[in-house]
Amino acid sequence: MSREIGRREGARNTSDSLAAAREEGNPDGLVLYEFGPFRLDPKERKLLRGNEVVALTPKAFDMLHVLVQNSGHLLEKDELIRLLWPDSFVEEGNLSSNIFHLRKALGENPQYIETVPKRGYRFVGAVRQLPNVEVLRSTGGSVLQPTSPVHVRQPAAATLASIRRMRLALAAISVMVLAIAAIGWKVSHDRRMALQSTTQIRSLAILPLANLSRDPEQDYFSDGLTEALTNDLGKFSALRVISRTSAIQYKGTKKTVPEIARDLNVDAVIEGTVLRSGNHVRITVNLIQARPERHLWAETYDSENGDILGGQQRVAESVAREIRVALSPHDGTVSRGGGSVNPEAQDLYFRGLYALRSAGGGAKETARDYLQQAVKKDPNFADAYGVLAMVYAVWYPGDPGPRQNMPKAREAALKAVALDDSLAAAHMALAYIDLNYDWNFVEAEGEFKRALELNPNSALTRGIYAQELVVLGRTDEALLQARRAVELEPYSGLDYPVWVFYLAHRYDDALELAHKMVAISPNYSWGRWALAVNYEQLGKQREAAEEYLRFEVLSGSPRQRVKRLQEGLARSGVTGFWQASLEDYQRTAKSGYAHPVLVAGACVRLGDKTCALQWLEKGYQERADIMIDLNVDPVFDGIRTDPRFQDLVSRVGLPEGKPRS
Numbered sequence: 001m002s003r004e005i006g007r008r009e010g011a012r013n014t015s016d017s018l019a020a021a022r023e024e025g026n027p028d029g030l031v032l033y034e035f036g037p038f039r040l041d042p043k044e045r046k047l048l049r050g051n052e053v054v055a056l057t058p059k060a061f062d063m064l065h066v067l068v069q070n071s072g073h074l075l076e077k078d079e080l081i082r083l084l085w086p087d088s089f090v091e092e093g094n095l096s097s098n099i100f101h102l103r104k105a106l107g108e109n110p111q112y113i114e115t116v117p118k119r120g121y122r123f124v125g126a127v128r129q130l131p132n133v134e135v136l137r138s139t140g141g142s143v144l145q146p147t148s149p150v151h152v153r154q155p156a157a158a159t160l161a162s163i164r165r166m167r168l169a170l171a172a173i174s175v176m177v178l179a180i181a182a183i184g185w186k187v188s189h190d191r192r193m194a195l196q197s198t199t200q201i202r203s204l205a206i207l208p209l210a211n212l213s214r215d216p217e218q219d220y221f222s223d224g225l226t227e228a229l230t231n232d233l234g235k236f237s238a239l240r241v242i243s244r245t246s247a248i249q250y251k252g253t254k255k256t257v258p259e260i261a262r263d264l265n266v267d268a269v270i271e272g273t274v275l276r277s278g279n280h281v282r283i284t285v286n287l288i289q290a291r292p293e294r295h296l297w298a299e300t301y302d303s304e305n306g307d308i309l310g311g312q313q314r315v316a317e318s319v320a321r322e323i324r325v326a327l328s329p330h331d332g333t334v335s336r337g338g339g340s341v342n343p344e345a346q347d348l349y350f351r352g353l354y355a356l357r358s359a360g361g362g363a364k365e366t367a368r369d370y371l372q373q374a375v376k377k378d379p380n381f382a383d384a385y386g387v388l389a390m391v392y393a394v395w396y397p398g399d400p401g402p403r404q405n406m407p408k409a410r411e412a413a414l415k416a417v418a419l420d421d422s423l424a425a426a427h428m429a430l431a432y433i434d435l436n437y438d439w440n441f442v443e444a445e446g447e448f449k450r451a452l453e454l455n456p457n458s459a460l461t462r463g464i465y466a467q468e469l470v471v472l473g474r475t476d477e478a479l480l481q482a483r484r485a486v487e488l489e490p491y492s493g494l495d496y497p498v499w500v501f502y503l504a505h506r507y508d509d510a511l512e513l514a515h516k517m518v519a520i521s522p523n524y525s526w527g528r529w530a531l532a533v534n535y536e537q538l539g540k541q542r543e544a545a546e547e548y549l550r551f552e553v554l555s556g557s558p559r560q561r562v563k564r565l566q567e568g569l570a571r572s573g574v575t576g577f578w579q580a581s582l583e584d585y586q587r588t589a590k591s592g593y594a595h596p597v598l599v600a601g602a603c604v605r606l607g608d609k610t611c612a613l614q615w616l617e618k619g620y621q622e623r624a625d626i627m628i629d630l631n632v633d634p635v636f637d638g639i640r641t642d643p644r645f646q647d648l649v650s651r652v653g654l655p656e657g658k659p660r661s
Contacts, residue, residue: 033068035112035125040068044348046125047105054105055295057284058193059084060098076120081178095121097212097284098274104286105295126485201289203240203266204319205231208251209283211277222274223248223357224350225283229270232316234457235424240265241457243489248357249520264490268296270319285315345378352387364396375412382423385416389429393436395625397555401593402623406437424455428464435468438627439653444468459489463496470503471628473655479504486513491520498530502537503632508533525554537634545569545577561588578605597626612636613644620648627652628646 015509033040039048047054056064062084066074071195082629085094097115099121106112112125174457206229211222227244234241242264250260257269272285280302341349352370355363368391374384399405410433430445448465451458462485469478481496494513501510514530518642521527532547538604549569552562561584568580582602585594595621603611607651619627630636630645631654639645649656 006478032130034128034130035068038106040065055298056105057101057298057300059300060101061300063098064102067121069129071123072126074116074120074122080120090380094275094282097275100273101284101286101298108361119380138309141191153315185580201267201508202238204265205242205247205260206244207260207269207271208248210273212273218276220351220354221347224353227275227314227353231455234320234455237456240488243459246489246491251492257288257293258290258459266290283315287319305325306575341381342378345374345381345384348374349381349384356391367391380419382416382419382426385412385419386423386425386429389413389426390432393429393432395595397557399593402437402625406433406623409433422454424458424461426452426453427454428461432464435464437629438629441468441472441653457488459485460496462488463500466500467496471632471654475504494527494532502533503629505634507534507537510543511538523554525551528554541574545574575606578602582606596622596624604635604638609639609642612639613642616648620651628654630654
């Protein structure tokens with residue numbers, strides 16, 4: 001109790017000392033505070049570095065003001081909380097968040113704010129107080145007060161001297177007023193120029209929002225908000241937004257903003273923090289121009305009652321307004337048609353996204369379970385249905401066949417579109433199903449175009465659309481979309497661009513991207529598959545077999561299968577590997593699902609055309625997804641002229657011939 005009373009007295013003493021300072025002739029606004037290259041103007045609520053305005057949130061400005069007023073003195077944490085949030089209950093993380101952003105705004109050299117561990121903060125910079133000339137003049141004071149005229153008769157010489165003194169004083173005042181006006185014009189001009197320069201921002205990366213909870217188990221939540229914000233900003237066609245999966249590599253990085261911007265080839269970045277307490281979420285964001293590095297804007301958003309996605313939407317809209325994105329007609333809003341979302345469902349949704357991004361076998365099942373729980377908690381959660389549709393649709397080793405999963409995928413995608421027709425992810429899911437299951441290429445292209453209209457920055461949509469274009473023989477269009485996908489997602493998510501370059505027989509380009517995938521995520525199974533297929537076409541059969549093996553391990557294949565493949569490779573080289581693979585596929589097919597096109601590929605590699613055609617016919621009957629690649633996949637070059645193969649190509653609805661090389 002005595003400790004609490006002491007804290008209250010400390011806060012009261014601080015508050016009283018500030019009030020006393022005002023009563024003693026230093027009311028807020030009558031002084032400017034100067035330290036280093038900075039000048040703090042309490043009346044205008046501005047922090048200037050030279051003539052440039054430094055962007056601060058309102059609360060960060062208040063904190064800096066209090067610290068500077070008490071320069072050299074320790075302010076306890078609870079004192080600061082009571083001074084800055086007198087009528088609210090907030091957590092200590094609010095202090096650390098604002099201190100973090102103040103230090104970033106002020107620069108680290110010199111360090112102006114000292115942290116006293118477990119106690120509080122002290123401003124250690126040398127502070128000078130200057131008179132605020134404009135305020136003094138507006139309140140009737142003066143900087144140079146001329147001698148008041150005395151109504152007595154004076155000698156002529158004395159009168160002239162007095163007049164000269166008065167004229168000099170008035171001239172000094174005029175010079176000062178002009179100087180102040182010039183400074184004001186310069187600040188105003190610089191501010192206008194800064195705002196005008198933001199119109200040049202046409203590309204943006206959203207860095208992973210920092211989790212301030214100090215609990216690593218909460219990373220899924222801050223990562224989920226980062227992805228949601230990225231998707232919302234991606235809806236603006238005038239803005240190129242780097243994908244979340246490429247920006248995530250900078251989580252916890254020590255790289256500077258200009259370095260990150262150069263890596264990702266963007267004009268600006270958004271960085272920020274997330275602090276979560278129950279259903280209350282505080283999102284703090286900064287918009288930083290990269291060249292030259294400049295803080296353009298900062299703000300804090302609080303969401304109550306579980307309206308987490310609503311808060312994140314407000315951030316996206318504010319950023320778009322700040323950088324003056326030239327909106328196209330459909331860019332007017334980022335709001336969702338599904339309304340507010342149950343907070344428990346939001347949490348499960350973010351957990352599902354986090355699991356989906358994880359490497360290794362079992363991640364897909366975990367993601368599916370979370371997403372199923374999310375839509376059960378909130379049957380009107382369109383975003384969760386959209387992601388769940390793709391989880392069902394994309395096949396992984398060990399999954400059941402498409403006739404079991406694709407109807408579930410379609411049901412989820414249609415539900416998402418019914419709830420929110422403006423949801424790009426739902427239209428992409430429908431396009432994927434139309435393409436890979438229905439083989440309805442016209443409907444698929446329509447849905448791809450609709451998805452890209454709603455979110456032109458979706459690298460995944462562009463990559464899958466590129467696959468449709470390449471299998472239809474529209475190779476130049478396909479490569480254009482694939483390259484655009486790589487621009488949006490330069491460091492990950494390259495699965496489809498790699499596959500498109502491979503199907504277009506651009507093996508060197510495909511292999512370069514595959515190496516990039518593996519360098520970034522060594523445990524990502526499809527990166528190993530991408531290496532394997534391209535090694536194979538470049539004549540590196542042994543390297544290809546080894547990468548196929550790694551794919552099997554990383555994708556969660558049974559140990560017995562992996563062991564048999566290893567033994568086959570050791571016993572008879574590449575031929576032994578494919579013989580063991582075929583035998584294992586045939587064994588699996590007796591009790592479960594073996595992908596028919598993969599089995600057919602093993603048959604071709606062993607020179608068994610009849611076996612290959614039998615399994616491809618089975619793939620047609622089961623609506624296997626990669627049947628659409630038959631016409632362009634080089635694995636089947638050896639049987640392409642067979643009439644039975646050409647009949648299959650025709651029934652799938654693919655054009656004759658191969659894409660242009």
